[in-house]
Amino acid sequence: MVTAPPTTDHARRIAGQVPDPELPMLTLADLGVLRDVEVTPEGAVVASLTPTYSGCPAIAEMRADVAARLRDAGYERVEIRTVLSPPWTSDWITPAGRRKLAEHGIAPPGAAPGRPSGPVPLVLAPTRRTVPCPRCASGETEETSRFAATACKALWRCRACREPFEYLKEI
Structure with missing residues (x-):
């Protein structure tokens, strides 16, 4: 149990130490997948994750690992949100x-390629x-x-x- 009132900084440090399931040398914070951590006025910890792409199969494992780490640290009420907008970029x-x-x-x-605001251009030649x-x-x-x-x-x-x-x- 967390004896002192939960703090956002403490919860962020805990969540930020969770290793990525596919690249275990990186934490979710290193990878830029951990978008945000907050503690609500009611004491619940809400962690927001952005997968590297919307169909990433590792997001379920990431969500479970962050929730487990926060609960192991004594936080009873934990919510994990998946945030898709803006989309993750390797620049993170x-x-x-x-x-x-x-x-x-x-x-x-x-550096990640620029994202056009209009239609996505079709490129048929391989990128060198x-x-x-x-x-x-x-x-x-x-x-x-x-x-x-x-x-x-x-x-x-x-x-x-x-x-x-x-x-x-x-x-």
Whole structure:
């Protein structure tokens, strides 16, 4: 049980320490998925999460993990909200999160592409990008598969050190 009145800062620290189920080297705060945490005047903790994309299968696990951590910290009344607007963007990944990805051999995303306000333009040609190798920093890399273990990652290979690596895509 929380003996002192619950505070937003304490609840945010607890929720922010929950690891991402697909990228466990990152917390939900590192990933930018933890949108908000508040304590209502009645003492309930409300945590808001934004999935990396609306069909993300990990959101159910994230919701359960945040609720369990907050309850384990003594908060009896916990509500987890899923917030879809504005949509999550890879720009929300913190500098610490980007560093942790690279330290674990996953190339962090670059800047997210701009979102047009009108119709989405159709692009038929492949997008050419340079993804530095997270192991040797060489820009001599190539994509081997657009999808990896999760839909938000791609498989790449470094031509310099010859090592394969995952790349977290910009969204």
